[in-house]
Amino acid sequence: MPKGPGEKRQWQFLERMLLIRRFEETVVKMATDGHFRGHYHLYIGQEGTGVPAIAALKRKDFLATTHRNHGHILARGADPGAGLAEILGRATGLNGGRGGTIHLCEPKLGFLSTSGVVGGCISLAVGGGYACAQRRDGSVTMALFGDGALEEGVSYEALNIAALWHLPVIFMCENNSAGAMGMAKGGYPSLVHASKNLLLIPKSMGIKSVRVDGVDAAAVHAATTRAISLCRSGRGPVFIEAMTPRWAGSDPLWPELATGITDLRMATGGAVPTGKHQAWFEHYDPVLRLARELANGGEESVHRLSALDEATRKRIADAADFALASPLPAPETALNHVFVQEASA
């Protein structure tokens, strides 16, 4: 592991990835404890994609995400307390409790509507790219969406438009279908597509397309950085397929904390991965993988890791306390915001 700016960045990635991990572990607990209702989706196992990809963007850029948005929102710097509060439907939540887990959104950070409609994100992002092109300020839009989006017709229309008009859009397809049982076997949906090589789809439209290991934060960052620079110079769009094996907790229809609370000591030799998820701990958990690389820096790095973990746990515990103590919205406010109110426009 090289020292210097590369290493500094790796630590920054790990900080955000761990924040997401502890956040998601808390979400499962809140769901199990009955603090919120309905289906939800966790970003565990995909932190190595969202964090470095989003880190490669600038302030002025736009993003679009999906039902699996928690990681993206946090990666971009949204407040975890407001995120958890939204998941609990509290007035202090990012969307004032109107959206819930599927719609966490932070327009201030450049997010376009967080759509729970499969295919919604990829197509809205092309609109974001259109706006960026009209602005002529070198800004870009990144769509972070699942492989399932390519089952929807609107995705083809959107890719075609982006390709025809050379729009500055980074299509970040997070393919998490590898190893998944899928809906036909009673699990959470996995890809139902005749194409076994999704890259052929954007390629057929002349869109530059690459595949990366979505568990490898450095590889994702490098690929995204290249894609963004192509887009900024009018040579977009670019399609990236980030491959992450299906995390066991997202394999059943309803999420579960299959691999338990992440034990960072597995990265430093302080704990030994065993059991049926051993391979995941050893190879596919992006947080452990990056922590392991950084821990190789020696004793000092090991200390730094455990200090980071302690600070992150505290930050999320505070966020959870804030969310749980937050009030529910006043019922009659349900009628607000159907249209823009002039005063707030």
Place this chain on the structure above:
Amino acid sequence: MSKQSYAAALVDALHDAMRSDPRVSIIGGYVLGLGPQRTLTDRLKQDFPDRVFDPPTSEAGNAAVGVGASMAGMRPFVDLGTASFSYLAWSQLTNEAAVAHYMTNGRLTAPVTFHMLHGVRGGGAAQHSQSPHAMLWNAPGLEIVAPSTAADAYGLIRTALASPNPTMLVSHAKLLGIETEVSEKKSAIPFGVADIKRRGRDVTVVATSLMVPYCLTAAEALAKDGIEVELVDPRTLVPLDEKTIIESVSRTGRLVVVDECPLRGGIASEIAATVAERGFKHLKAPIVRVTRPDTPVPFSLPLENFVTPDPEKIAAAVRGALKAG
């Protein structure tokens, strides 16, 4: 008589239809959503492995395949999943299936059945809580069915799969687990025949789908105060049994229409307009509509409750209707 859940009756109807008609097949991997009833459909896959398809997430494509196959002589049952996603198939529903027979001077038919889970399911927020069938009511050529009980679900699904017309069947997500009385031998129920779910002299309440059990709960509370509600469940919106509704209003003189769709241009509005136009002379008081306000559905529980009709709001509206006029 025994009790059965709406979901189990729905599966029985599909099973019986597939057994009796080889043209029937199913395109849809989770007809009963993601809740505990979902495994009830397993026996369809087991008994008819080559006639149940787990489709891709492609609402437009799945609907189109159903429409096309029906034009070619099949009787597909196409599940569109959460009703909010049927918008992706809007063209296939409203501008293909609905118009094919008319446009060909009656030569072509499109006997496809669509199904979707509609309504405020609880925590579904704006994008998973919609009830698009009021909009579909404005697309002439589609039959629209909204059962409220296990027996009605069974009977109306059998009729839908035998109907020569395209049919949209909506099931409220919260109805799936509700058990109601069914007879030993369930049978087909003709479209366009309302069912009076409760007899009463004071006020006519018209409701479909989940609003029917909600209205029954409200009616029981009102009965304790001596108010007798007559609850009419049209069961099918297209065709609509106007006669039974107006006949009931002619006896009670008052009408409350309850529906979970938003107010403007909604199901309650259409039924109210029909009675105002054709039964005006029977009315002793203005018609009252109990619906969702014209807002999207919010996630948070107190907000969601605020916008959703429930037995208390229905009972309050009935009391209001009795005081007026």
